[in-house]
Amino acid sequence: MRNCSWFILLLLLQACQSSNEQSSASDVATDSTMQIADSTVSTDLIWHFESEFEPEFKDTLKLWVNTVKEACFETLGDYPFTMNIFFHKSDSRQKEGVTFGHTDRAPSTRGLHLYVIDQSSYESLISDWIAPHEMSHLAIRPVGRNNKWFAEGFATYLSRRIMIRLGYYSEAEFEEMYATKIAATKPFYEVDYSFSDRSAELFEEYRYSTVYWAGAGFFYWADKELQKNSNMRFEELLQEYQIVGRNQDTNFAQLIKSWDEIAGYKLFDQLMVEYRNGSSREIMNRF
């Protein structure tokens, strides 16, 4: 009996070792690129280590982004494409965690670039908003420079929805945080011209956080309207959108049309008219 347990233990150890060896061999053979097949989702992640990292830390990085991806797909639906994940060693003085991130929209390299402090703890990575934010951006096609407030508001709103799934906020905390953040942006939008024009000005003044949170208001509001009028959450709309529109839409107008079709009425078309032409003060007084 004792011998039998040892034999099973030995078999298990070998299995772990061989899979580790396989991943390091693959890292070398494909220029630091490895594909992980995940039977629970339709999309693969392709790993790119752009800096030297210890094998153990590479596993931490993969676990982190896989966990974010799962929460992201549960929230926004399974993306109908492969994501490339590029890891860079950050030279920031920050002690640990994620220091910067951006998306890559080129079809052959579509995905995320994440800059991390070497040997960061898993906890410092998973509790950060940057990866959920960047991954959220990819749920929709690029929306153009004039709609930057829309893109950033979208990612800001959804990154925190993903973090609810990860267990970092409750719904009540989300509501409370949102009320605080939006209240802080209101004084910046006390003008009679459009929200869209005012946001462009604030970007020029480097008031990014202000526009990000004020822009998130668009989606917060849309979510409330959808619940009232279509018995649907915005997240549910997006899950449907990944299937019927994400790979088909070629411009911003089509994106809005696709969303309205799923909503069953012209919610997003109407909101865009208000955000582009209405008074910014009036829009912000809703909150």
Ligand SMILES: [Zn+2]
């Ligand atoms: Zn962003």
